[in-house]
Amino acid sequence: MFGLEAIIAHDGLGISVIGISIVFVSLVLLSFAVSQIHKLIELWDKKKISYQRVKKLQQKDQKTPSVSVPTVPQDVQRASRQFKLLIEWMGEPFPLPKLLDLSEKCGLSHPHSTINEFIKCELIIPDENGYYVWNKQL
Amino acid sequence: MMSTDIQTLKSLDLFADLNFGELEQIAPLMHLMKVTEGEVLTRRGESARTFFIILSGNFMLSFNEERSFTLHNKGNIIGLSTVVTPFRYTATAVALTDGLVLLMQGQEFLRLVQSNSALGDTIMRKINEIVSERMPYMTGDWEERRH
Numbered sequence: 666m667f668g669l670e671a672i673i674a675h676d677g678l679g680i681s682v683i684g685i686s687i688v689f690v691s692l693v694l695l696s697f698a699v700s701q702i703h704k705l706i707e708l709w710d711k712k713k714i715s716y717q718r719v720k721k722l723q724q725k726d727q728k729t730p731s732v733s734v735p736t737v738p739q740d741v742q743r744a745s746r747q748f749k750l751l752i753e754w755m756g757e758p759f760p761l762p763k764l765l766d767l768s769e770k771c772g773l774s775h776p777h778s779t780i781n782e783f784i785k786c787e788l789i790i791p792d793e794n795g796y797y798v799w800n801k802q803l
Numbered sequence: 804m805m806s807t808d809i810q811t812l813k814s815l816d817l818f819a820d821l822n823f824g825e826l827e828q829i830a831p832l833m834h835l836m837k838v839t840e841g842e843v844l845t846r847r848g849e850s851a852r853t854f855f856i857i858l859s860g861n862f863m864l865s866f867n868e869e870r871s872f873t874l875h876n877k878g879n880i881i882g883l884s885t886v887v888t889p890f891r892y893t894a895t896a897v898a899l900t901d902g903l904v905l906l907m908q909g910q911e912f913l914r915l916v917q918s919n920s921a922l923g924d925t926i927m928r929k930i931n932e933i934v935s936e937r938m939p940y941m942t943g944d945w946e947e948r949r950h
Contacts, residue, residue, distance in 0.1 A: 706822075707822070710822050711820065714819060714820065718819070760865075760868075760869030760870070760871060761863060761865065761869075761871040761873075762863070762865040762869050762871055762895075763869055765863070765897070775840065777840045777841050777863075777897065777898070777899045777900065778840050778861075778899060778900045780863075780899060781861045781873070781899035781900050784861075784873055785861075785875070791872065793945070794870070794945055795866065795868075795870025795871060795872065795939070795940050795943070795945075796869075796870065796871075797871075
């Protein structure tokens, strides 16, 4: 027995179909795996970034004391007298741009940075409606 | 003005999730600019052409009806209207102290976001979060934010 007859007699056709299927399925799986590699790389990148963030946060926590009490430096206190008069004249809560505008018109020195100092020292605090009030507790 | 380096961009919250290749695309578009106390970066109602990211310094954003808040941290953003319709500044931004900002032209930024959908999606998601936080200052509607 030779040729096609021999192939059919020994299930040659079936075996070759199975062989082709195995190769085809393997190639499909391989191409899918390759197409997903970029996601793995992204995941690796994100893992590195979040690790760095956690590290930074931990360093920050160690540096900052647990309780912070705002203190007002003397030069800020001195400047605050003039600004307080303006705020009393405007009424509270007051818009910050208006305070800035008035202080410029009154010729106060460095009104922008002075107001910034007030905010940082919590001498002026936001009222959660977009306006500000004088912190009477300080 | 000088172009900026990848390390600086990576340290900013807006770009923290981007990979090296994406940061390389952004770096040549961002420029360093010094600002001085009292300098106005944006004016409410004007056409929004430039987008700023704070590296140092303190800034005040004032909105409609003189509602305002201040920005003091590295990575804070000024000029979001550059990427949000109708592309007009909703706030006037004033430098309260001397500082340093990164700036990018709005058109270049939009082109970048449109050319790379993954990058655009990451950045726009963060920008949307900031816009929603600032929305009450624009609309005056604080109730929604409190609930």
